[in-house]
Amino acid sequence: MNARGLLLASLILEVSTARAQNLHFPQTIIAGSPFSVSTGGSGSALLYIVGPAQVLRRDVTLGEPISFAAGDLYRAGHYLAVVVQGSSTETDELDVQPAHEAESLGFLAKPSRLPVNVHNGISGAVYVFDRYHNLILSPMPVTLELASTSSPTLTKTVTTQNGLGWATLDSAAKEGAARFTARAGGVSSTRIVNQVPGEPCSISIAAKPVGGRLEVQTAPVHDCSGNPIPDGTVVTFTESAGISQSTVDVPVKQGIASVAMPAIRGAKISAASGVVAGNEIRWDGAR
């Protein structure tokens, strides 16, 4: 192909309705793979490969193959290839597909902290990328694993769709940090999920006189899985005597909440935390 053989720039639209005759790009390449393009004609020219994802510019000699080394064109997408020689141009098109091998994962794991025993409480969304950070669109298995020292390991395997695999998992029955790991194609990514005790399962209180007051104390407070609830959880003590009522909020310390209240004969004392109410004590002056 010589310069005269090239169509005028003003006719580019017409040229582009058909594949170029003297510029022979492969229709598809794999991201980052080496490839070669044959050209016709003679003389030096400029080659542009243009897409939203990447742009390349090359000085080329028409009539000679144009070689692209590994890693030259690496962004997945659709490209226009344009050869410019003087006022003449010729175009072709090509697609760049993501590579098939996973190189990194985008792992969105939530939450980082949650109560124990929450059904489907932990979610993981995994995006699988090739070495050039193209989303790998061909389906591939992704394994999500929740492992901790105190509970059996939970595992789910899903197949990616549009580059994404996702799953939800239950939090464990026992409190503690868990490793939430996503694996795909030999690549893994881990997040730490802190599983904390849930709400108190029940509250039991007892009272004894100390001086002129009553010392009211809970039994050790646990969630429904037997985990001691964390210090700082508030227990509300209420004492009712006739028309008077007094309320005290007390944080749990080392699993127990205690408070000193007026010793009023006939008073009713109860405790609650969140939606859980404990037993009620009626103080008759003896015990």
Added chain:
Amino acid sequence: MIKRMLVVGGALLMPASGLAGEPSIRVEPPKLQGSRPLEKQTEDSVIQNYLESWTTMQRALDQNRASQLDPDFTGAARDQLAATVTAQRLAGIHTVYQDRSHDLQIVFYSPEGLSIQMTDDVEYEQRVLKNDTVLAAKVIHQRYLIVLTPSEVRWQVRIFQAIPG
């Protein structure tokens, strides 16, 4: 203010009078593989923000100004487009991407609400220019996969990738 008009539920929009040059937009009903329900308000925001990102991208790649990308793109998508802007500038070219139509569908809303994935069968005209000379022009039909994540005030495009046919 977005001037583009949306049609939800599959009805095709023809550009209205006075909106010549605006793309026609079709929104398919969501086909969610996630477990989180998608509120209509969220869907509308995502689509509007995504369509605005096309305007942003057009401006950035036409003017070779990566800073134009900041409101609408983040993460890998922003980095990639900014690199394209730089490469265009070094190559002495700029590109006009004029979208003509979008056919949109949301396909995933993550359970924790931190990402939305959608597809866009888009038709656009790509014009490669050196100074004011058109080097090439082509109308392209392309399917795109988009991942958006929420920022403080809007959904931003985090992954913007063509799906080769």
